[in-house]
Amino acid sequence: MATSERPESRGLGDRIYDLVFHSVLWQSIFRSGYPNTPRNQMLAIATNVFLHLHPTRIHRTHVKITHTFCLGGLSFFLFIGLTITGVLLMFYYVPSVERAYQDLQNIQTNVRFGFLMRNMHRWMAHGMVLMVLLHMMRVFYTGAYKPPREFNWIVGVVLLVLTLLLSFTGYLLPWDELSLWAITVGTNMVGSAPILGPPQQFVLIGGFEVGPAALVRFYTLHVIGFPLLAATFMTVHFWRIRRDGGLARPL
């Protein structure tokens, strides 16, 4: 690269700059200098495993907020937020009929920031369902599902279902009146399927009614099964956005 990254005159600031951004440590971590030149800016994206989800350049119109309203990104962000708050809640929660409700009360009253974590987890869960629905609407009304993005639209539909299932399995965990009956009503719908309904319902809740077995099943699906599936499908979703040539654009 011909352009020098080093400033001409060397004051204190420049020395610090050198010390930090040209240090062995920095370069061993980031491989490129501070992202203040186009080259380093592209390298910052391309050499970082997380930022590498992005292309290094992007079309002007896609950066406009009103094109995507960031809805897909916010769905993903809420997923991350839910994972973090969820892990913190897991420290204090045991999925047994004897303890679950008591643990919830404990989280709300005895755990420092416990109530805040529970609230964040719950509101983000509602928020995520809403964001994903809105994201789907934005993709539809911008005609972004059209070829070559048909399959990514299907991956999206799977993600929508997974989001609903994540939220639904979490609904049972507080083991209060609201959760028990909401899950009873919901799983009864499964049971009403023609012929195969009752056995399916039996497998889903591990018995004839929502009880200890259902709690363990829902907990396991909620904290590991569905999150893994959702993360997998999100990986495919993001990969496909890149493969399909970035976001849709008028031809």
Next chain:
Amino acid sequence: MATDAATAASAAVRGRARRQREEELLVWPDLVFIEFISALVFTLMFVLLSIAINSPLQDRANPANTPNPSKAPWYFLNLQELLLHMNPALAGVIVPTVALIAIGAIPYYDNSHEGQGEWLSTPGAGRLVKLGAFVGTFGSIALILWDAAKHVQVYQLIFGKGSWPASLNWFKSARDFQAWLDTSAYSPIPEGLRRIPLGDYLLRTDLLGLTEKPIDLTVNIPGLIVEQIIPVTLMVGLPILLSVFAWRIGWAKTRRDHMILQFSGFLAVYFLLTIVGTAFRGRGMELYWPWDNPPVIT
């Protein structure tokens, strides 16, 4: 001639590539910055929301006492609303499955490239959204009010309490229509055809550790008509009618037009049913205004 066209085309392509480069921004900082800010704003919003509003925690679950009404989480209340009007298997399983498959199939039906990558950019897209949303919203409201026999109440408001012509009993609501088909002397279904026995069927549920229970296959014809045939006819027929209408008046010409119309109608019905199920259903899943919805009995 051929070479000329090819040269011109390749020049155009090269020109386009150059133009596109100029239209492009670097992801760092232009996109990463927006993502960072929106993540920050959202975190802050959720922290503030969580400080302001606590999530509900009711009494410990008690399987022995069923609250009235018992409701699913809000995003399933649209299905629970459907459940009030038709066969449970239809409302709870078949309709959502078919709806998801239909949504997934949209790009394979509407596979043109027009209107891609811009908000509602095909001509007349805006009015199709409005038409779909209008018909979806008011169509569902009308059907829900009809099935709650609200037109009977209006009639009685005009002609006095308890009045309703007996010859119109079948028109009160879906359940009344079913009862009329089943028991009325005027029912068009001959008595012998109201139940068609097909015997029992044994499903090997013992393999799952369930007790085997023979499934009764008797067909209840009035039930089949009211709970399945009529709802399916309405759910399939009304959208088709809407599309035909929009096509006849010249609003919907392409597949994209029809998809915009149908999807907007679907969204309107979806949100309306969710709202009705959440805010307007009270005790016994009857209709109430949200402000005089009686408290839940537990």
